[in-house]
């Protein structure tokens with residue numbers, strides 16, 4: 001089974017693409033965009049948003065969670081745009097009291113996320129898993145709010161910023177904190193860490209800042225630097 005090895009050496013498991021494909025077929029998702037796109041394209045905006053892959057920022061978010069484990073103990077945590085949900089799973093492993101994870105597609109939740117929860121030795125009900133768009137999430141959560149909101153690679157598309165910001169605003173407690181890990185720039189859909197921070201500033205609800213130096217990787221690595229964005233209420 002594939003695994004994500006964190007800097008500490010801790011291993012988080014996720015099911016392989018063949019198992020995901022078999023799950024999608026067996027569980028009634030043969031006609032789902034996620035199944036059709038699997039292996040062809042990273043995402044199809046507003047239909048399949050890439051949740052069946054483990055994206056690069058996941059490791060940075062998981063390292064951050066491990067390094068700050070004491071801040072998660074006994075807390076309630078929500079992962080937005082979870083896909084694999086490895087950060088949510090890790091949060092539970094290191095002592096978060098209550099953990100929820102949301103993905104856009106029910107095919108992702110039912111055929112990837114849930115299996116990853118089990119693959120890491122957690123029970124089916126140990127995380128609350130939700131399929132919802134960010135527009136619909138406030139309705140699903142009702143008045144529930146969390147101490148901590150986490151997300152990896154969710155700000156690549158500027159047209160989702162309003163809904164993503166609203167989902168955080170609705171789900172984060174007054175004294176809560178959100179950590180979003182993202183690339184500095186994305187190709188294609190206009191998103192970037194800086195454009196997102198400008199958007200946050202324009203709304204006036206959260207103080208947004210990049211914490212820690214950007215991860216630029218070594219010379220052999222391609223791609224843009226990755227940053228950890230922290231949001232706290234103003």
Ligand SMILES: C[S@@+](CC[C@H](N)C(=O)[O-])C[C@H]1O[C@@H](n2cnc3c(N)ncnc32)[C@H](O)[C@@H]1O
Pocket residue numbers: 049050051052053054055056057058080081082083084085102103104105132133134135151152153154160163
């Ligand atoms: C690029 S994937 C990242 C998945 C995972 N967090 C990772 O880093 O491996 C983007 C995720 O954002 C979520 N997403 C994107 N647009 C969304 C929207 N409009 N409503 C809800 N979720 C959305 C999807 O659930 C998808 O899993």
